[in-house]
Amino acid sequence: MTSCVQCIEYIMVFVMIAAAVFAVEWKDLLAAVVGMAAVSLVASILFFFLQAPDVAMTEAAIGAAMSAAVFIFAIKRTQRYETEEEERPGWWIRW
Amino acid sequence: MVMKRAIAILTLLIIGYWMASALANVPFGADKMLVGQYYLDHVKAQTGAVNAVTAVVVNYRGFDTLGEVTVLFIASTGVAALLWRRKRERTAKTEGSVVLTTGSRLLFPFIVLFGAYIFIHGHLTPGGGFPGGATIATAFLMLYLAFSTYEIPHRGFEITEGLAGMGYVAVGLVGLAVGGYFLFDWIWQSWGWGHANIGRLFSAGFIPVIYTIIGIKVGTELSGIVDSMVKEGGE
Amino acid sequence: MSQYAALLIALPLISAFFVPVVKRLSRRAVMPFLVLITAVQTGIAAWVFNEVYTTGKPIIIMAGGFRPPVGINLYIGHFAALFALIIALVSLFMAAFSAKAITVEPKDKYAMLFLLLMLGATGMISTGDIFNLFVFMEITAISAYALTAYNKTGEASEAAMKYIILGGIGSSFFLVGIALIYGSLGTLNLAQIGLLASRMNPAVLQASLAMLVFGLAVEAELFPLNAWAPDAYQAAPHPVTTMFSAFVVKAGLYAMIRIMYLFKDTPAFAGILRLVLILGTLTVVIGELSALRQTNVKRMFAYSSIAQVGFIAVGFALGTQAGVNAAVFHMVNHAIVKALMFLAAGYVAVELGGVSLEDFRGLGRRMPLTAFSITVGAISVIGIPLFNVF
């Protein structure tokens, strides 16, 4: 019994990390936002496992739904694809 | 380029190892409560709420929640201020399909009702003002998606938002006048209403009142953010 | 009676929520309303200050009527009372100045953000609970982001973006620090954390303290995390720049020092002190060197302000009583002087329409009083005797 539950936990955490990596690596920003929402959704399931139903509901409603919606509106008003391949350490490190 | 990426990953792994080695000394699943145990022991007598999280959010740590509501208020104000244009309108061109429009018209009242249920029963069941308000905002979001010309009534929403915030502070100030402390639970502790029916709707002092205010406020604020983001400025 | 000091928090909040109603009544009334509220706030702060200094005892506000380890409390001691008064005073002047300096719409939103920035800084210096500190820090930071970008020019947006990204990283790390402390002590009250600090595992303590300092260093403009500051100072509206320099930064620094000194009996304290000392020294050196090269007056003052903050951090990090006293004294003085200088620079900018050094040529003839106040401010920043900053 316990091993079964633990198995689900491991799978969930793995799915969550995979979604996070995809969200960071995908060039299509819309897909990246969907990945981010998936991270929030899986996290809310994990919150439920950790006996925190209040937080699970809030995370699902605010973290997954509203914040993804706001991101999608922002993408609609800007651009959908990441343009440049070039990657260097961030510009705000510089003065 | 690959080099720099490798350096970044290496740095992050060092940070991660450092954090993990600190966390190894904070055992998972062990009982570490100090103040938390006090809350669990006294929550029913002191606040009348069955849901301890709600009691902590609204009563014991009410100041945090006031700040949190303020943060959301700042965000909605800031978004409105930064996207302010002299004339703004929606630019969506395609109307939603028949299924979508009919469905959302049909579902809208139920979603709002469900949101209201969530925040009114915050002291009994999981949920509360924040998920409830977000649910209501989702209903408005759905209307925005389904109808290409829909707009929320701005003036009403802006005023409601302000009044709800003032209501929260006013409840706190009444506590200051009645009980001598800011955000004091005067309905439960001074007047002693509802002591007989813990676990039913009319109990838990000012928690339902405050959660209703928060629900309304969060709902209007998130809808306001959505509204500001959707509409684009013309010349 | 002393519980009524809670009005210090409640008044700006309720009046910020009241602004939409004022705007509906009359659009022109928003700015006078702002001045009125800040004036009342100054009155309350003066009353609190008087109360604390005549009785000699700190005011402890218990929110919800629960005793400190259980509920959240605000601890207004001598320093917090003094600083709340300074915040309210500077805000009052800036509100009066805003009525002239702010021309970009929507002014009602500006008024709300202004009040909440003041509220956040007041809360940050007076709170007695570490998570409440986080909440007030976020209130300050988010209203600061919005006000930085308020002018809606490209520079303003870019500065705000830098600030948001650094601030976001900082607040996440701060929260991790809180999580570690809570996980090992089970409490969030600052005083109780101080009492129990010796019980913590040294590895956890070191990690969490480093995270907390890192998180607050963004607000306090210490060296590696202050890249946002010059841009933000330059691009923000003039009154907001003054507020940043006069108290937002100081509030962050003060919170950081307070958290550090909670752990002064633990082995990790010496290490963290050394870290802050190094960061402070670097901040001073780099800030002063950069200040020399600037042509924009606001940017120059910004670098000078960063350097001064570094000085204050060094004073605190020396760890001796004299160092701490000097640092507190310098903090108050710098708040006043920098407020004066930014106010003067902003006033010139509003009148003449530019802030590069060229625009300041011949100032003495055209605006003698303003030129005089800049001179006084500059002299005291250099540190000529008789003037207070040295």
Added chain:
Amino acid sequence: MNISVYYFGAISLILTGLYAVLVKRNLLKILVGLSIMETGVNLLLISIGYIAGRSAPILSEGVGPNKAVDPIPQALVLTAIVIGVATTALALTVAINLYETYKTLNVEELRRLRG
């Protein structure tokens, strides 16, 4: 070193988000990274409050004060989630303003355009 799978997941999320913030060039991608980082921190807080074998802190029938998990971290995370979405919304607004001025979201190009 033996840490729980929840801690592992939380730290991984924080590091992934931090990686995006430090390395990526696109502003929206950076904000996605910040958002993921916040989720990770929330997961960390909740898993610190978890106590093995206890149920949710809703004290109805059958759940006494000694059978519930710690309510404080849950209250803190409620606050943190709302603060996170507020920051995100504001940041996206600033990004929209930047795009309307410079027509790009790439931070390198932003710097070049500003000169």
